[in-house]
Amino acid sequence: RQAAFRADVSALLEQVGTGKESLSFMKRRIRRLAAQWGMAAQQLDAKLHGRWRDEKKILVHVGFLTEESGDVFSPKVLKGGPLGEMVQWADILTALYVLGHNLKISISVKELQGFLGVPPGRGSCPLTGPLPFDLIYTDYHGLQQMKQHMGLSLKKYKCHIRVIDTFGTEPAYNHEEYATMHGYRTNWGYWNLNCRQYMTMFPHTPDNSFMGFVSEELNNTEKHRIQMNKVRNMAVVYGKEASMWKGKEKFLQILHRYMEIHGTVYYETQRPPEVPAFVKNHGLLPQQELQQLLRKAKLFIGIGFPYEGPAPLEAIANGCVFLQPKFQPAHSSLNHEFFRGKPTSREVSSQHPYAEQYIGRPHVMTVDFNNSEEFEAAVREIMRTEVEPHLPYEYTCEGMLERVHAYVQHQDFCSPEAPLPSVNSSRTLQGSPIVLLPNSTLLGWASNATAPPCWPPLSALRLLLSTDGQSCVEACRGADLVCEPTFFRFVNNKDALSRLEVQCEAVEVETNHIFPAFSVLRRECGLQKDPLLFSCAGHRPKYRRMCPCRDVRPGQVALCRDCL
Numbered sequence: 001r002q003a004a005f006r007a008d009v010s011a012l013l014e015q016v017g018t019g020k021e022s023l024s025f026m027k028r029r030i031r032r033l034a035a036q037w038g039m040a041a042q043q044l045d046a047k048l049h050g051r052w053r054d055e056k057k058i059l060v061h062v063g064f065l066t067e068e069s070g071d072v073f074s075p076k077v078l079k080g081g082p083l084g085e086m087v088q089w090a091d092i093l094t095a096l097y098v099l100g101h102n103l104k105i106s107i108s109v110k111e112l113q114g115f116l117g118v119p120p121g122r123g124s125c126p127l128t129g130p131l132p133f134d135l136i137y138t139d140y141h142g143l144q145q146m147k148q149h150m151g152l153s154l155k156k157y158k159c160h161i162r163v164i165d166t167f168g169t170e171p172a173y174n175h176e177e178y179a180t181m182h183g184y185r186t187n188w189g190y191w192n193l194n195c196r197q198y199m200t201m202f203p204h205t206p207d208n209s210f211m212g213f214v215s216e217e218l219n220n221t222e223k224h225r226i227q228m229n230k231v232r233n234m235a236v237v238y239g240k241e242a243s244m245w246k247g248k249e250k251f252l253q254i255l256h257r258y259m260e261i262h263g264t265v266y267y268e269t270q271r272p273p274e275v276p277a278f279v280k281n282h283g284l285l286p287q288q289e290l291q292q293l294l295r296k297a298k299l300f301i302g303i304g305f306p307y308e309g310p311a312p313l314e315a316i317a318n319g320c321v322f323l324q325p326k327f328q329p330a331h332s333s334l335n336h337e338f339f340r341g342k343p344t345s346r347e348v349s350s351q352h353p354y355a356e357q358y359i360g361r362p363h364v365m366t367v368d369f370n371n372s373e374e375f376e377a378a379v380r381e382i383m384r385t386e387v388e389p390h391l392p393y394e395y396t397c398e399g400m401l402e403r404v405h406a407y408v409q410h411q412d413f414c415s416p417e418a419p420l421p422s423v424n425s426s427r428t429l430q431g432s433p434i435v436l437l438p439n440s441t442l443l444g445w446a447s448n449a450t451a452p453p454c455w456p457p458l459s460a461l462r463l464l465l466s467t468d469g470q471s472c473v474e475a476c477r478g479a480d481l482v483c484e485p486t487f488f489r490f491v492n493n494k495d496a497l498s499r500l501e502v503q504c505e506a507v508e509v510e511t512n513h514i515f516p517a518f519s520v521l522r523r524e525c526g527l528q529k530d531p532l533l534f535s536c537a538g539h540r541p542k543y544r545r546m547c548p549c550r551d552v553r554p555g556q557v558a559l560c561r562d563c564l
């Protein structure tokens with residue numbers, strides 16, 4: 001069946017259910033943003049010119065909200081606990097619903113079993129019939145629950161699963177045997193999925209799919225009004241839980257010399273002692289009231305935690321400058337408690353690397369908070385500069401609908417991939433034009449008749465050799481491109497090496513997450529033996545990676561130009 005866009009969210013609201021504070025939060029959000037989603041649907045509809053879209057049967061099983069996983073989030077919704085995940089789930093549900101798919105929502109193992117058609121009760125039971133869904137969106141908790149209750153069927157059907165995974169999972173951690181043998185085993189990873197099945201909150205590594213969420217949009221009149229009403233010396237601190245404020249008094253003192261400081265810190269009866277007396281604390285606010293506060297404020301200041309949440313995007317969308325601490329050295333699972341055990345080695349260079357790298361000045365200033373002069377100079381500069389409200393397209397409702405539409409219609413991890421010539425082939429890339437960029441070699445694949453069908457389309461491929469120690473994430477980004485893991489299999493061969501003019505004295509084929517690559521010391525080339533280990537994120541000193549990059553749709557890093 002063809003999917004039809006939906007404008008009215010009332011049936012979705014009914015489906016979400018009741019009885020938990022987290023569900024009420026999500027429903028309030030869905031209701032509040034309904035009109036914005038409706039408009040976005042119209043815009044995408046017009047853009048797609050009535051193109052056929054399959055209506056999919058989709059199960060959304062929100063594992064972290066199930067009682068069986070302990071549901072630690074729901075009781076904290078009104079107490080300053082994390083809301084980012086609920087923001088994202090509310091938006092995923094709305095996007096899938098507005099796109100016109102046939103949704104079932106489950107937040108308990110019992111509902112999960114009911115929808116999947118496995119007999120209720122404990123223990124592992126394979127499905128009796130075929131999987132009654134085209135797609136299942138869940139999280140790591142839900143995946144574990146499916147493993148417990150679907151038994152062997154999980155293996156058979158896992159290509160239909162999408163895992164919502166805030167911080168992302170890198171290939172080295174996802175590959176069970178490799179992770180176990182090479183020290184990448186964590187509590188979460190090792191599911192042997194295609195890494196594109198993990199869907200993240202921000203575009204961390206293109207090994208995963210970027211799912212995202214949305215922020216409120218403003219029309220030109222609202223933007224103008226907000227800019228007129230900005231209070232030049234008003235700052236709001238990012239941090240809804242008192243513990244986030246510990247030890248932050250020094251730079252808040254400096255800020256207080258220039259600005260009136262507001263906070264939205266949860267408290268029960270007494271003012272939390274961690275929050276300095278000069279801060280005007282409003283208590284935890286409903287999302288809508290927080291937006292109002294941000295509309296007046298000139299500055300939104302991060303104090304180091306939480307990492308990579310939605311609030312800075314909301315602040316920037318409401319015309320604030322986001323001032324945040326630079327992390328030197330960067331935080332990661334190797335050196336920081338919060339990231340320890342997360343299936344990624346990604347280096348987090350500031351509290352909000354997306355804001356730093358994708359938005360930047362004048363909306364975002366990332367400085368060393370331990371350097372009082374630098375900090376003070378930044379505050380003064382912020383007070384002087386006029387900044388317009390700004391929201392990256394990929395965080396608008398239309399942007400999210402466009403991306404989710406493309407994933408639902410084009411991502412296919414179930415069909416066997418067309419066989420390729422072996423890694424020894426010298427035929428694969430013949431006939432492709434070579435484009436040279438300064439400091440690197442780029443190779444384009446012409447969309448010729450021999451190219452196998454593929455999404456993203458192969459016409460988007462640009463091949464590039466990274467610098468020593470650089471990952472393909474960085475190398476492609478440096479050329480204003482994006483690493484495209486889907487293309488690794490087309491460039492993992494001798495022919496690509498010779499087209500890149502890499503002078504290998506020997507070529508080995510090995511299971512190693514940094515391959516394909518060139519060893520600078522040994523002058524040897526390594527090709528990848530196991531496609532599950534193709535990794536954009538992988539890097540190692542003295543190795544130059546062979547990177548399949550692709551072009552990018554403006555404002556939508558998840559998609560290539562011809563990806564819609």
Ligand code: U2F
Pocket residue numbers: 081082083084085087166201239240264265283284285286287288290306307308309310311312314
């Ligand atoms: C992030 O989770 P958080 O929930 O801590 O992220 P925030 O950016 O602080 O806020 C999420 C939402 O909370 C709302 C605000 C945001 O949409 O509008 N809010 C509110 O309603 N009232 C208030 O007074 C203040 C904020 C991240 F998203 C998670 O993935 C991480 O697990 C977590 C830890 O790093 O950080």
